Amino acid sequence: MIRFVVRRVLEAIPLLLGIAVLSFIFMQLAPGGPDTLFAKNGRMTPEQLANIRRSMGLDRPMHEQLIAWLLNILRGDLGLSYSQFRPVSTVIWEVFPNTVLLMAAGLLISLVCALVFGILAARRPYGFFDNITSFVSYFGLAMPVFWFGLMLQLLFAVRLGWLPSAGMHSPEGGGFLDLLRHLALPAFTIAIGSIAGWSRYVRSSTVEQLEQDYVRSARSKGLSERRVMMGHVLRNSLIPLVTVVGIDVPLYLTGAVLTETVFSWPGMGRLFFDALTVRDYPILMGTLVLGALLIILGNLVADLIYGLLDPRIGYA
C-alpha cells in the first residue's frame, strides 16, 4: 500500500515538471510580452523601461530564466507577480481557498443529490421517477454551465431578489449565513453537470447491486428496504462514484472558472482573468501548475480510494 502511494507520487513529479516546462515555453512563445503594455504607456521613458525589465529579470537569457523558474518551483516559490509586486504563491493562496470552498460546496451538493436521485431512480428502473431524473440529467449534461448560472442569476437574484447576485460576502460582512446565501447559486451552478452525470452513475451501479445475492438474502431476512439500501447498497454504490469524482476534477476546475466569472466569485478563475488582461506571466504560469497539481491529485486520490474500497484491486 505505502509502496503504491510512493510510486504514484513519484510518477507525478515528472508530470508536474513537464507541465512546468511547457507552461514556461508557452509564455515565452507568446507574441508581445509583459513590457508591451509598459512601452505603450505615453509617459514611459526608455530608461525606465530598461529598469523595469531588469527588475523583472527579463533581461536574462531564456535558459537561465527557465532554470530559475524550475528551481524555484521545487522550493514552492512561483516567482514575483509582474503587476502586484508580491510573491505569486501569496497572491494565489489568498484566493485559492475561495475556489476550494466553491468546489467543495458544489461537490457536496452533487454527491447528495446524485446519491438521492440515483438510488430513488434505481428502486424502480424505467419507472416514472427514473424517467424524470433521466431526462433532467440529460438536460443538465447538455447545458452550458455559464448559461445555467446566468439563468439562475436572472431568476433568483434579479427577478425574484431572493439571493445576492454576485460576490462572496456582503460589504459589511455578515457571517456564515451571509456566506451561504452568496454560495447558493454558484455552488448549484457548478454542481448541475455532475448531479446529472453522477446520479445516472449511482442509478446503474445500484441497479446492479440490487440484483446481487446479498441483497436478496438481506431482504429475505426481513430487513427493511431502508436498511437494505442504507446498509448495503449505498456503500457499494459509493465505490465507483468516488473514482468518478476524482477523475472529474478538471471538469470541476473548469466549472469553477466559469461560475466565478458569472457570479464574481473571488477565486482562481477571477485571478486568472485579471492576470491574463495585464499579461502577468508568473501568475498565469502559477495557475497552470496549481491547476495541474489539483488534477493529478484528483486522479491519485481516485486511484487510492478505489483500491481501498474495493478489495479486489491489489496494489501492484
Next chain:
Amino acid sequence: MSADVSVRTAATEVRDPSPAPSSLAGLVPDLTSRPVRSPWQIAFGRFRRSKLAMLGLVIFVLFVFLAVFAAQIAPYAENEIDLFNITAQPSPEHVLGTDELGRDELSRLFYGGRISLSVGIGAALISTLLGIVVGAIAGFYGGLVDTVLMRFVDLMLAFPAIFLLLILFAMYGSSVTSVVLFLGVFSWMWLARVVRGEFMSLKQRDFVEAARSIGVPDVAIIRRHLLPNVLAAIIVATTLNIAYSMLSEATLSFLGFGVPPETPTWGNMLNTARPYYVTVPLLAIAPGLTLTIAVLAINFVGDGLRDAFDPRGRGRGEGK
C-alpha cells in the same frame, strides 16, 4: 472544457483500472454465432428501436438542415444591421426580436448553427484522428513507444485545459480555424487510451499473429484487422465529442476568447447578449436553449449508438 461530456462518458468506459478490453471485445464471438445479419445491421436495428436516439437523430438532422440552408430559410441575412431597430421586442417581422445591432435574432440562430455545428464536427474529427493515430501506435507497438506516448497522454490530461486554451487564444488570437484546431488538439486523449486498450488485447489474437507471420505490413494489419474492431467505439466517442466541442466553443466564445465576435455562433450570441440579459432576456435565453437542445440531441444519438453497439451495456453513461 465546459461540461465535459465526452470525458465523462469516456472516463466511464475506461473506468476499470486494469487494461481490460472494454465492451467491444465481447461482441466479437457473438457475431459469429448469428450469421444471418451483420453486426452493423443488428446495431442499426437496436438503434432504431431506441426512441430517444431516434428523437435525437431527427433533431440533429433538422439542425443540420437549418444550418446548411440558413441562407434560404432565414428571414434576414446574418449580419443585416438595422440601427433603427435595436433590441426590438418579438414581432411578426422579427419572431425572436432583434439584437444589440438590430439584427434578426432568429436568422442569427440559423446562421449560428452553421459555425457551432461545424466547429463541433471539425474539432471532433481532429480529435478522433489524433486519438486513433496515437492510440493505435501505442497499442500496436507497445514497449517504449507505448510508454512515451502514454506519458504524453498523461501530461496532456493533467493540463488544466481551460486555462491553457484561454491563454493560447488570448495570445495568438482566435479564428474559427484556430478554435477547431485547438479544441481538437486538446480532446483526443481519452479516445487514444480506449483505442490503445483495444489494440493491446486484440493484437494477441490469433488472426493478428497469423497476418503477421505471413508478412502483412503493420499498417495493413492495423487498417484491415484492428481498426474495424474498434470502429464502434470510435463512432460513439466522435459523436459525443461533437457535443463536447460545441459546448467548449460556446464557453470560449462566451468568455470572449473564441470565434471572432461578428461571426454568429451560439456562444458568441450569448457573449454579446450578456450585457442585455436583464433588459432583453430573450437574447440570452434563445441561443442558450438552442445550444442545449442541440447538445441534448447529439448525446441521445451518441448514447443510442453505444447501446446499439454494445448489447450488454445498460446504456446511459454506465460502463461497468
Next chain:
Amino acid sequence: MVDLNPRPDRYGENGPDLDSVNGLIQARIDGVISRRQLMRRAAALAIAAPVVNVMLHATSDMAYGAPSQGRERALLQAMQAAGTSVPVEGPTAPEGEPKAGGAIIAGTTEEPDTLHPYLSQLVTAYDITTGIFDGLLRYDSTQQLIPSLAESFEISDDGLTYTFTLRQGVKFHNGDAFGPQDVVNSWKMLMDKDFAAIANLGWDQITDIKTPDDKTVVMETKEVYAPFISYVGGDNSSVICPSSEMAKGVQVFKTEFGRQRVIGTGPVKFKEWVPKQQIVVEKNADYWGTPAHLDSVTIRVIPDDSTQLVQLRTGEIQMAGGAGAMGALRVDEALGIDGVTVLEHPSPGWSHLDLKHVFFLRHPDVRRALDLATPTQDIVDKLLKGRVVRSMADQQPGTWAYDDTLEGRPFDIEQGKQLLAGIGMTQDADGIWEGKAPVDDPMVLDGPVKKLEIELWGVAGDATQQQILQVIAQAWGQLGVKTTTNFQDVSTLWGPESYQWQPDTMTACLYSWFNGNDPDDMYYWHSSQIPADPTGTGGNAPAYFYHYNFQEEIDKLTSDGVKVTDPEQRKEIYAQIQELLHDQVPVIFLYWGKAFPVIRTNIGGFWPSAFNRLLWNVQDWYLV
C-alpha cells in the same frame, strides 16, 4: 510666493504684480487677468516661451478656457425624472439635511493591481490612492491646481528652480509627521533604478532638492520643462510616501507597501483589502483639512458592468464611479433604476480608426471615400444613443483650441464610389475595388494591381468597439471594400508582432487616444513620433511604413503650435491642423467619449471629472 487659493480681493491699491513670473501666475489664479493678458504680459517681459508654458501649466485651465464657475456649489436639477443623465457642473447637493457619518459602497470593474501609488498601472488603483495619499498639489474637477501638502509654490525667473512651501502639522496615517525629508525621499525612491517606478515624469528633471528649513523644499531642474508643476505637483503617482516606510528598504517598500501597509496623509485611511472582493477605507480623523463626513467607503470589485447595474438596483452598491462609471451603452439601463442619479462628464478620449498608411490608404481620396462610407453620425446617434460627441479632428469640443467650423462628411456611399472611380480604380465581379497600388508617390497609382481589402482591428472584450466595427464593416462592404475583423487584447494589439508592423496588409484599428491639458498633438502626427521599431515609443504608428502624404505640412504646423505663445496665433494654428486633418483623413475620426457615473440620489458632495480620480474629494462626500 504663489497662493493657489484664488482670492481676487488680495490686491490693495497697487494692484497685482504683473512684472514677475510668480506675480503673473498669482494674478491668473486669482482671475484678475485673463489667459491672453498673461501671455501678452509675459511676451512684453521677454519671458522665454518655455517658461510661459510652465506658467500656463501652473494655472492650467487650458482645456476649458475661462476659469470655471464650477467652484460654486451647484444644485442638481431633478432631471432624473425626465430620464436623462445630468451633466456634472459641481458637487452633488441633494435636498435634505446632511447626516454625520455613514458609509458608501462603490462598485468598480477591476481589482487594483496594487495600492502602491508608484507602482500601479491601473486607474482603479488611482481611484483609491488619490484619497489615501496627497501630492504637493492636486487637480480639482475644473482642472485647476489646488493646494495640498504644499500651500504655495514659486518658480524662479529662469524657470529652473521651484520652491514649495509645505503645510505644517500634517501627519501620516501611522502618526509620523510629514516634512521636507519625505519629499526628498519620495523623489529618491521614484528615481531608484532597483525600485523601478512606473512613472517618474517631471521627477527625472530634478537634479537636487534642498530643504533649507522644515517647511520648504527647493527643487533644482536640469532644463526648463513645461509640464513640471503639472506632473510633480498634481499627478496621481507623484504623491508623498512616509520616510519610515521607504527606510525599510527598496524590496520591502516594493513588495509590502501598497498591499499590507498603505500609508499616506489623505482624508481616508486604508482599512482592509479582501482579495478580489473589496477594499475598505475609513475616515482619517487627523486629516490636515476638514475631516471626512463619512465613516468609511468600500470599493467592491464587480468585474461585469451589468452585474454592477443589478447591484445598484438591489442597493448592494450605492455608486458606480471612477473606473466603474458606465459607458454610453449602459446609460438607458441605469436610467431605469429608481433612486439613482446618472451623472455625465466629458472625457478627453477620441475614438478613431487608425489607418495604416500602406498601398491605397496612402491616397487621400481613398481615405475620404472610406470616411464617406462610415456612418459616423448613425453610430453616434443610434448605436451610442447620442451619448458621445462626434469628432471631426483631434481637439475636444469646448476647449479653446477646438475649431467649431468643421462639419463631418455625410454618410454617402455613392460619393465614395465616385472618388474611388475618380482615381482610376475599378470594381471586380464581386464589387470589390481594385487598381494599381501606389509605389513611391502616394498620388500616382502605378504599382501592381491590388484589391481594396482592409483588416479591421479592435480591442477584444469591448462590446462597444465590437458593435461599431461590425457596423463599419457592413457599410464598407456596401462601398466595395472587403473587410475582415480581428479582435485582440491591448498588449497584443500593440505588441511587436501586431497588425501595425505587417507591411503587406491594409488595416484600420479602432482605438482611443486621451488628450492632455494642452492642444499639443505632435505625439499623434509628427514624423519624430513615428516609432523607430515595433518596440519603440511614439504615437504615430500609422505612418510607420510611409509618411503621410501631407507629412511636411503637419510637421511644420504641429511644431509651430508648441513654439508660439500668442493664444490667437496658436488657436489659428490648431484650427489649420484640424482643417488639414479633416481634409486629409489620416485616421477616420469617430467620436469623443463621455463617462456616466451613477450614484444613489442621497449622496452629496460627489464631484467627478476627467481630471482626477474617484476619491479625490472624498472628505466632502455626505449622505442625506
